[in-house]
Amino acid sequence: MLASLNFVERFLTLPKITKNININGKNILETLYDLDKIAPLLTRQGFEVDSINVWGSGLETVVVGYIEKIEPHPTAGKLQICHVDVGESTLRQIVCGAPNARADLYVAVALPSTKLPNGLEIKPSKIRDVESNGMLCAREELNLPTNKEIDGDGIWELDIDAQGGISSKVLKNKLGYPVFHALNMMDTLLELSVTPNRPDMLSHEGVARELIAGFSYAKIPYSLKKDAEFANKISLTEENIKADALKNASAKCGDISFSCENHLDIPAFFVLIDSIEVKASPAWLRNLLEALGQNSINNIVDTSNYVLLAYGQPNHAFDLEKLSAQEPKAKKLILRNAKAGEKFIGLDGKERNLDTFDGIVADIEGAQAILGVLGGEHSKVSSQSKKIVVEFANPNSVAVRRTSRRYGRQTDASFLFEKGIDAEQRYKAAIEFFAIISTESHSKPLYCGSVHSIDMHKKPMLLTHANTIEIDYSSQDQEKVLGAHILPFKEQLSIISSLGFTLNKQTDEKYKVTVPSWRKQDIAGNADLVEEFIRIVGIDSIPSSPFHSVAIVNHDDPQFAFNEKISSRCAALGYNEVISLHFMRADDYKKLGISSINSLGEPVALMNPIIGDEPLMHTTLIPDLLRKVGRNISYGVKSGQLFHSCRTFQNHDNEGERVFQLNGERIGLQNELAEVFEQTLEYHYSRGYSYSREPSQNKRPVETPRLAGVCFGNKIDKSWQNTTEIQWSLHDIMAHIQEICRCVGVDISFIKLSDKETNSDTKVHPIANALHPGRRVGFYILDDNNESVSLGWAGELHPNTMRNYEIESPCYVFELNVALLMQKSFLPKKVIQKVVSAQKFPIITRDFAFLFDDKVTGKELYTVVAESINEIIRNEIPALLNSIQIFDIYRGKGIPENKKSLAFQISLEPTERTFTDKDINKLSKAIIHAVTDKFKADLRGA
The missing domain is CATH 3.30.930.10 (Bira Bifunctional Protein; Domain 2)
Known part of the structure; x- marks a missing residue:
């Protein structure tokens, strides 16, 4: 999770420190976030800060300048000599080739000694025999996203309201000041490691909630922002949108009616807005998004992204008039699975062949969005858009993950849906969307209504209510879980309350705790509530002690x-x-x-x-x-x-x-x-x-x-x-x-x-x-x-x-x-039990040599000899056969052709008594008889 502290500060004030910096001979009082109070607190509460990046750091020598006059370069037709005021006693002469460089323009000037993000170091130099003492910068040279429709082509024009958000009168007093400071663009970004059970921390509101709890316990001063939610500035309420969505299966936006069919069995509703004005986003919104790596598109798309990043609520706006329909004045969207091989062109310009597992938002012509993953090129909001329909669906997380992986495209929306969104806050997201475009627009947009989707049986597919999780929490739960007394009961309750849980007193020692909607995925019982307050206090406060319970050892998996x-x-x-x-x-x-x-x-x-x-x-x-x-x-x-x-x-x-x-x-x-x-x-x-x-x-x-x-x-x-x-x-x-x-x-x-x-x-x-x-x-x-x-x-x-x-x-x-x-x-095996006690009787060995046919194998001889011995010891002589070993094979002088001499030794161990001569003779005769009978062999030395 990449968290912008400027974004978090839209919800509450954060601790800061100030320091003086000297840039271009000017003493500037710089205000920075007190990271020593913020980063350790988040890490202690379970969200390790993997990295910290200050946006604009290292670019303090890129300052605000004003082009007083311009002269053509004497030997290069495409170059101009700019005389730039950067707040010094004399003007700086800078050679520039940008097509939009002109007099009476506020620009970003990289002073000598500046090292740009692309590695270029600015030094005084001569360009075609003309001295140049600095560089006029384009946005991309400062590693800033560029929108050609807004920014044009060339150097950064600071006095365009959509970019800087500061009037020329203000910029005149900021000459020579660092650009990021002058335009209020400095930001601190924290890369947080968020565990899978805490999807609520994938939004800036979620980060703010954690900081509120941590600041409250650590006694760090803060205050909540009254204007954190734009909905406070308009008359329309969240309850109005919810009531409309529950009531309406269709609604009119101007002279166009809209409805939605739902074949995916998921909750979904849509908000219709008329008379919108599509333009560049205000500076505060563009700066927030760009610091987080988002490209600013226009005020509608940027508002959609703001709602996603602020509240963890993905949404998508369609141009209502671009949707295809049988009746031009009756538009319809359909939530369904794609057809095999169905074509779709996304906002990234790529054409994809869809799969039957993909959930899509479609009109009668085809797919207009891959649900939860990517919007479509055809119905996107553009500068000509006047009527929009904003989708708030809750797609299945497994289906979104499967589709996202299939196309190798993980968007911010798909990531949130995969982890799990707070479905009960969808109406809040809708009202915030409408409130932002209303308060930031000169022509007031018109709210036309909200509609729910309907399934094949004409029944509403909408999340109307959610289960409430209530937990009985008592003063004894702390010691039951932790085995130690850490905090008084009132302090426990205070921390739990600061995290957004609702407390209902039953007795002095017992409360009923209601889990907020954004924590329902990981809070289930008393132990979870104990974990909540111990996160804030610090797990290092729990004393170590040995376990006294009987250990249960689980054997290894076979x-x-x-x-x-x-x-x-x-x-x-x-x-x-x-x-x-x-x-x-x-x-x-x-x-x-x-x-x-x-x-x-x-x-x-x-x-x-x-x-x-x-x-x-x-x-x-x-x-x-x-x-x-x-x-x-x-x-x-x-x-x-x-x-x-x-x-x-x-x-x-x-x-x-x-x-x-x-x-x-x-x-x-x-x-x-x-x-x-x-x-x-x-x-x-x-x-x-x-x-x-x-x-x-x-x-x-x-x-x-x-x-x-x-x-x-x-x-x-x-x-x-x-x-x-x-x-x-x-x-x-x-x-x-x-x-x-x-x-x-x-x-x-x-x-x-x-x-x-x-x-x-x-x-x-x-x-x-x-x-x-x-x-x-x-x-x-x-x-x-x-x-x-x-x-x-x-x-x-x-x-x-x-x-x-x-x-x-x-x-x-x-x-x-x-x-x-x-x-x-x-598999079960037949095991021959062997005597493992000390040997009581002497082992006997006997050697035999026979003249065999050359085709006889050792394996055949072993089988015949073993059978003859086992027959005797099974019925007459109590013994164990230890071994039969062939120790000599001879062919050559004295041996007929196609014959061989083969000698082997047997070893037997008596089990009940010592062998007698009669026993040994009986075994020898049995072996000789079996070998000569089976192989027609001749006993040598007989």
Whole structure:
């Protein structure tokens, strides 16, 4: 919130200090706001002052001057020699090329040593051989907004009433005085940090209310301004406008009748005004708006902006006669949703294609305003306007926020509607609007009446009454909430009253407190009222004391704990975690060699991306990691390991419905993103995991947590300890993945990946094109039906992919679907209970060697031997099978062709008694019989 202290002082007097300054030989008594009393007070009350800017500071040497006479430049036809009086004994000679420079004109003169906002430093100089001792300034050179219709083209003419607001007689006595002082334009601007629960502080009246409470408690003198509200100067009242709005469905403005249809189910009313005079705004209004960064347009538009900034009440004025209608004398506005593709030209001159979600104000021809966001060019108020209709609607805050974000246009009005306006003060805003243009106009405008909008059933759509919030507040509430006595009860009530709350005495120790309309969004109970007075007193006045209640410990979210566990395991494996935003580039899929942008899920396109070249929400974490690898290599880091654990997003909900139908329209990708493409299972929308606690995920993009990692460069660099460097291999990455999955109790298997269908034992995957053909693998887990489900993939980057991401070192990458991993890990498991007590009986080991056919695998041998042993120990010998380990494989001399010798060792632990020779012989025979019978193997040494 940018607050102007000049603006705040329209409501109450503020503390000031004075000091003497010497400008151009003149002693000037300067009056400044006492910021030491204002800024700390606002910060203590919860509104930190982020910055302070004095408007006009640094430009004290830009002074009021008067052009006595002008001579043509002897050698330059477009230049003139101006002789300017700046209150000195002699005239200053200044060369100027402005077309409006002329004699008998009051101007802004930058004296030598002045440094202008654009960085230009003024020095005595020669211009085409003629001495120039200063500069005549244009408004833009002083960083002031310029309205060409009012200010013309050239230097600033101070004696135009619309600009300076001071007559030539007054300016004559201000020669040599700083321009900002002479024209009463000095202002102090505070940048306030306003919390989301206090939208009332987004207006200058709200800031004034806070200061009143703070000054009252701190005993800082102030007085309320009787003329703070212009409505006090006219006979029409707020009650008149409210009564008319409640009664009238239509009204006449001159010979034109007006009504409004409302299809949006929101409260709205309109004020009709005739015989207006559209002209430049008075100086006080223009100065207030321009100090706050607003451009002055005309008195009607500026009044609309004043009401918004003063009271936090957005409104919009339409030229009644410009509205299209079937009957020229019967005009109508319609509050409705836009039609798909409907055109609209805003006040900024840009044409927009509207969306069906956009609320608009329309006539029979089309949109005249985007409701709550932006007015239209066609019906704007201009110098020819005589009749206006002023809209006071209360649009839905979510709808306004959605529309504002869609078009990347956040106006002061849309920001206020998003945060929440004080709807009960709309009638006050209406009367202030009419009162300002009445008191500041020579020809008195005529109030024609106010009308409400009507819905499809001809019922009024108007806020007629609001719920009253009353809170029972007692003298014991302070100690119940704070645990300490801070203020006497009467002082508490005094502070609460100074903030605008109404007190109704029940007993000496109990009051009923009525919450004002502007605080209904955040005041609900006794604790809130205690917070109100403690803000004013200062939270540092609360003594610190330990809690005596029993602490309730909430356990970590299991999903968070799961992510922490796999991230910790990644760190233990040598990876460094990266943190990034959730965005990707539109051409990343091409750089990866993927056939379609939707192969890994349709990305969500952003309407107003934070990073211009990253307009998509990412569906994979790999592109961002590869860019970080390239950046590390360019900085001289040739080897490393990085990982990222993060959510990815898809433009489908969990039912498979597209969420945003016009996805990608702003960046020209709507057709490409609308392409239907069947994703591999770990990127399918049905395999996402929702972080939301909402009961329904319909029409919400699927969010899928993923874990991605990259190893680049060398695993071990060459050094005095290592004579050769060792590079990463695919087996290293596979071992890392196996370890990550094992830490959460999930078993995985590996299958080679391919970029096309083949007859070999491979799986097709869209990411395969990004990887080296001989070094890529997929990870699979078993689902509830014992079917293989794709969990993720790993591989070495293809040389083309490395070139696309400017990576020069060998690079291996992997990505896992953490949602699938989490679901598998959370499934109930059959746990084999093992004895953990001290070992009581000696373990026995036995070695066996057989001659096998060369096709027999170690896995097959392990299965057969384990089954034979388990059969014995299950039925006859109480024991546990510790291990079966193959320790020798031999082919060569003495071994027949297509044969191999394979030796293995078994280890068993008795559980109830020591093994006897009979037990050992029985186990040995069972193993020999099973192996020879299954594989037709020969026992060696028999």
